[in-house]
Amino acid sequence: MSEAVVEVKNLCKSYGKIKAVDDISFEVSSGEIFGLVGPNGAGKTTAIECIEGMRKSDSGNLKVLGLNPLKNGRRLRHYIGIQLQQSELPARLKVWEAIDLFSSFYQKNIESSSLLNDLGLEDKKSSYFDKLSGGQKQRLFIALALLNNPDLIFLDELTTGLDPQARRTTWDLITGIREKGKTIFLTTHYMEEAERLCDRVAIMDHGKIMALDTPQNLIRNIKIETRLIFNVIGDFPLDTLNGIKSISKYEKSGDKIIVYGHDKKMVKDTVNFLVNNNIDFHDLKTEQATLEDVFLTLTGKEIRN
Amino acid sequence: MKSLFKLTVIEMKLYLREPMATFFTLIFAPMLLLLFGFIYGNEPTPFFGGRGFVDSQLPAYIALIIVTVGLMSVPIATSEDREKGILRRFHSTPASPAIYLFANIFTYFIMSLMGVTLLFLVGRFVFHVKFEGNIFSILAGFTICALSFFSFGYLIASLAPTARTAQIIGMVIAFPMMFLSGAGMPLEVLPERVTNISKFLPLYYVVTFMKGLWAGNSWAEHWLEIIVILGLLVVGAAISTKTFRWE
Numbered sequence: 001m002s003e004a005v006v007e008v009k010n011l012c013k014s015y016g017k018i019k020a021v022d023d024i025s026f027e028v029s030s031g032e033i034f035g036l037v038g039p040n041g042a043g044k045t046t047a048i049e050c051i052e053g054m055r056k057s058d059s060g061n062l063k064v065l066g067l068n069p070l071k072n073g074r075r076l077r078h079y080i081g082i083q084l085q086q087s088e089l090p091a092r093l094k095v096w097e098a099i100d101l102f103s104s105f106y107q108k109n110i111e112s113s114s115l116l117n118d119l120g121l122e123d124k125k126s127s128y129f130d131k132l133s134g135g136q137k138q139r140l141f142i143a144l145a146l147l148n149n150p151d152l153i154f155l156d157e158l159t160t161g162l163d164p165q166a167r168r169t170t171w172d173l174i175t176g177i178r179e180k181g182k183t184i185f186l187t188t189h190y191m192e193e194a195e196r197l198c199d200r201v202a203i204m205d206h207g208k209i210m211a212l213d214t215p216q217n218l219i220r221n222i223k224i225e226t227r228l229i230f231n232v233i234g235d236f237p238l239d240t241l242n243g244i245k246s247i248s249k250y251e252k253s254g255d256k257i258i259v260y261g262h263d264k265k266m267v268k269d270t271v272n273f274l275v276n277n278n279i280d281f282h283d284l285k286t287e288q289a290t291l292e293d294v295f296l297t298l299t300g301k302e303i304r305n
Numbered sequence: 306m307k308s309l310f311k312l313t314v315i316e317m318k319l320y321l322r323e324p325m326a327t328f329f330t331l332i333f334a335p336m337l338l339l340l341f342g343f344i345y346g347n348e349p350t351p352f353f354g355g356r357g358f359v360d361s362q363l364p365a366y367i368a369l370i371i372v373t374v375g376l377m378s379v380p381i382a383t384s385e386d387r388e389k390g391i392l393r394r395f396h397s398t399p400a401s402p403a404i405y406l407f408a409n410i411f412t413y414f415i416m417s418l419m420g421v422t423l424l425f426l427v428g429r430f431v432f433h434v435k436f437e438g439n440i441f442s443i444l445a446g447f448t449i450c451a452l453s454f455f456s457f458g459y460l461i462a463s464l465a466p467t468a469r470t471a472q473i474i475g476m477v478i479a480f481p482m483m484f485l486s487g488a489g490m491p492l493e494v495l496p497e498r499v500t501n502i503s504k505f506l507p508l509y510y511v512v513t514f515m516k517g518l519w520a521g522n523s524w525a526e527h528w529l530e531i532i533v534i535l536g537l538l539v540v541g542a543a544i545s546t547k548t549f550r551w552e
Contacts, residue, residue: 052397075399077397078399084394084397086390087389087390087391087393088390088391089391092319092323093315097315097318101312102398104307104311104312105398106398144394
């Protein structure tokens with residue numbers, strides 16, 4: 001286990017009677033992508049903003065890169081990059097002007113032209129902020145968060161409002177950033193995004209953390225069975241499947257056969273069986289549980305995108 | 306220092322890229338001067354104390370520039386920056402909040418000064434306006450008047466819940482004040498019952514102060530104006546620094 005770059009202990013924050021963040025604790029390790037995941041209003045933004053030092057918490061202990069984010073906020077911001085959920089730049093500010101201005105706020109900077117290149121903004125350098133597309137704006141904000149070559153980057157609801165194409169591009173960018181050895185702390189309400197990007201996720205609802213683990217472990221632990229779906233040509237003696245121990249149940253509709261099982265061996269066993277018995281099958285696919293199912297199981301409700 | 310310089314340059318560019326702000330700061334007052342100057346001419350007349358219309362009214366138009374920048378540009382731009390999260394974006398960097406304020410105030414000041422310079426050039430080259438005062442004295446007077454009205458603008462930005470209300474409050478205060486305090490219509494043409502009201506408006510004191518300094522009066526002759534203007538500056542600055550919000 002590598003060292004913790006973010007330590008959160010018993011963080012609480014209320015707005016009036018509403019407990020936005022209700023006693024949460026966790027650590028983020030160096031080099032990982034950590035995701036705070038949950039529906040809108042779960043308290044993700046309040047939590048991440050307290051950790052960034054953008055918001056004052058009611059109680060709890062926070063340490064970010066060994067610093068208290070509220071008391072040493074100014075110093076801390078030299079070493080972290082922040083992308084806010086809701087923020088804009090002046091409409092008539094040009095991309096290069098924004099980069100130039102924000103660079104001047106930091107003691108050390110990375111070379112901005114390669115950064116713009118990496119983010120695909122090179123040919124937008126002289127565009128006004130309000131002429132950029134949603135995806136381009138988001139990439140500019142990522143650029144601003146990376147200008148000081150930070151060790152730790154906070155990304156709050158990065159891909160909200162982006163079309164699927166732009167979302168995918170952004171995911172690739174984030175994986176690229178992690179490969180440079182940086183730690184990323186993100187929030188998202190897209191389960192698919194969390195599953196794709198995060199090494200570990202904390203599932204949050206009503207201000208509390210419901211579960212925290214790797215996406216794989218979370219999915220495994222909810223005991224939703226893997227489904228194996230395939231079509232067969234001609235007659236198939238269905239009851240021969242009874243001989244495979246890793247199958248818990250099966251059903252048939254027309255040519256389509258669906259086989260259920262918890263065990264990882266189920267897929268392998270079934271395919272082996274089909275091959276060994278010379279059964280002609282096609283359109284084989286598996287369906288695993290997703291983080292979406294984890295959320296559903298934990299909270300009893302569906303997350304709404 | 307580097308970031309303060311860069312932010313100031315950017316704020317100036319942004320100001321000039323905003324057509325409304327540019328019009329009211331740089332064009333409006335010289336345009337009025339041209340318009341009314343051509344109508345009334347600049348022949349000396351006892352009505353304006355032995356001066357011409359342009360000689361008498363040009364310094365009052367300085368007050369017009371100050372009030373449009375202070376009560377319209379300042380509250381609108383500041384509350385919009387806040388509403389759009391631009392202030393928070395700055396706040397998420399190590400930059401000191403002070404540089405944002407300083408860069409903006411400096412920008413408003415330089416823009417107002419450019420407006421005054423254009424006004425003066427129009428007066429000088431079109432109407433051969435007479436300036437009987439001291440350039441440093443009027444520049445200093447202009448500076449405290451401008452800062453005082455900027456602080457009034459920040460006060461509005463601090464108290465207004467949204468950019469929209471800040472804009473409305475600014476306009477509701479600015480427009481009647483312009484016409485009642487001699488910044489638009491000359492004080493000389495306003496009847497006494499109107500000038501009695503004028504004396505309750507801070508802009509009136511900017512008008513009489515600028516007119517006095519333009520005509521060569523000393524600061525001592527304008528102690529009342531100075532008290533009112535500095536009073537507004539202190540109150541505006543004190544309340545807005547207490548209540549200013551970044552989000």
